[in-house]
Amino acid sequence: MSQEAIITKREDPATAAAVHYVGVDLGGTTITAGAVNVVSGQVLGRQQIPTLGKEGPDAVMARMVDLVHAIIADAGLRQEDVGGIGVGLPGVLDMERGITVFLPNLPGGWRNVPLKATMEAGTGLPTYLLNDVRSFTLGEKTFGAGRDVDTLVCVAIGTGIGGGMVISGKLHMGLDGTAGEVGHQVIDPYGPPCGCGSRGCLETFASGPAITSMALKAISHGRMTKIAEMVSYDLNQVTPEIVCRAAQAGDPVAKDIYERAGFYLGVGIANLITIISPQMVVIGGGVAQAGDLLLEPVRRTIRERVHVTPLEKVQIVPAELGTNAGLIGAAVWASLQAAPEKADSD
Numbered sequence: 001m002s003q004e005a006i007i008t009k010r011e012d013p014a015t016a017a018a019v020h021y022v023g024v025d026l027g028g029t030t031i032t033a034g035a036v037n038v039v040s041g042q043v044l045g046r047q048q049i050p051t052l053g054k055e056g057p058d059a060v061m062a063r064m065v066d067l068v069h070a071i072i073a074d075a076g077l078r079q080e081d082v083g084g085i086g087v088g089l090p091g092v093l094d095m096e097r098g099i100t101v102f103l104p105n106l107p108g109g110w111r112n113v114p115l116k117a118t119m120e121a122g123t124g125l126p127t128y129l130l131n132d133v134r135s136f137t138l139g140e141k142t143f144g145a146g147r148d149v150d151t152l153v154c155v156a157i158g159t160g161i162g163g164g165m166v167i168s169g170k171l172h173m174g175l176d177g178t179a180g181e182v183g184h185q186v187i188d189p190y191g192p193p194c195g196c197g198s199r200g201c202l203e204t205f206a207s208g209p210a211i212t213s214m215a216l217k218a219i220s221h222g223r224m225t226k227i228a229e230m231v232s233y234d235l236n237q238v239t240p241e242i243v244c245r246a247a248q249a250g251d252p253v254a255k256d257i258y259e260r261a262g263f264y265l266g267v268g269i270a271n272l273i274t275i276i277s278p279q280m281v282v283i284g285g286g287v288a289q290a291g292d293l294l295l296e297p298v299r300r301t302i303r304e305r306v307h308v309t310p311l312e313k314v315q316i317v318p319a320e321l322g323t324n325a326g327l328i329g330a331a332v333w334a335s336l337q338a339a340p341e342k343a344d345s346d
């Protein structure tokens with residue numbers, strides 16, 4: 001779309017498709033939101049507030065409504081300039097009815113919460129829901145690392161391992177939007193039990209908690225490592241970030257832990273490459289901030305395991321949008337839902 005077309009549209013709001021959508025990324029600890037220009041990717045009026053999930057869905061939704069109003073004002077927009085709201089959510093949704101089915105990281109699980117209707121009543125703006133990692137994927141595809149390719153896989157490594165796929169330019173949703181659960185592919189059929197009900201899922205080997213638990217195990221087995229000293233022997237303070245810092249300082253146990261996590265991640269991503277044959281794999285999430293410490297064993301394992309897909313055509317890259325990816329993707333999702341004809345004509 002040319003700059004001229006945007007200006008023309010904004011001067012004639014009666015017939016124009018809106019350029020700004022509010023994206024909200026609801027997490028277990030924080031809510032991050034902003035007004036997104038879905039043509040340029042620019043984020044205006046970004047805010048991050050605590051979720052305070054213990055107060056229950058009604059209080060959290062009231063806070064989200066207030067947040068949307070505040071962001072629209074901060075961004076210098078009027079209500080009628082905004083095309084709608086996209087909300088990225090950490091869990092299972094009924095997208096047709098606009099309700100949450102189960103958000104495991106929020107107290108009470110948010111079973112059957114009418115989020116769409118509540119946001120629409122509170123803001124007067126059409127609201128659309130999307131899983132948070134699918135939002136991350138759509139954000140990275142549209143304005144981040146994946147903007148120049150049309151088939152990609154995203155892997156987000158944090159408390160869990162989530163993901164998403166864009167196939168031939170389109171976010172692949174699968175049944176009820178459940179496609180892309182890359183962390184629940186089985187890597188070891190006899191591995192540890194996973195929160196999803198299966199065993200040996202990738203998430204049990206390479207997520208943040210998996211890295212922390214490898215560190216605690218090494219310490220309790222009396223292996224020589226600086227990790228315990230780095231947290232003044234308060235083992236509750238061990239995090240993937242601490243293990244990462246120990247590894248970067250040359251600690252062999254910590255290096256070994258990232259090597260193992262990277263190996264399992266590499267096996268999982270090799271499976272995805274073999275099946276989907278993407279142009280790009282985008283790796284993001286908090287744990288991925290370890291950078292090459294994690295990506296080097298991932299890339300090495302992929303080279304060892306992928307023999308059918310032409311690997312020289314597959315880029316393995318870090319995510320680019322940081323903590324804005326989710327809110328940007330949610331806003332883009334809302335724009336695609338609110339004005340699908342625009343998506344078709346582009």
Ligand SMILES: [Zn+2]
Nearest residue numbers: 184194196201
């Ligand atoms: Zn699982």
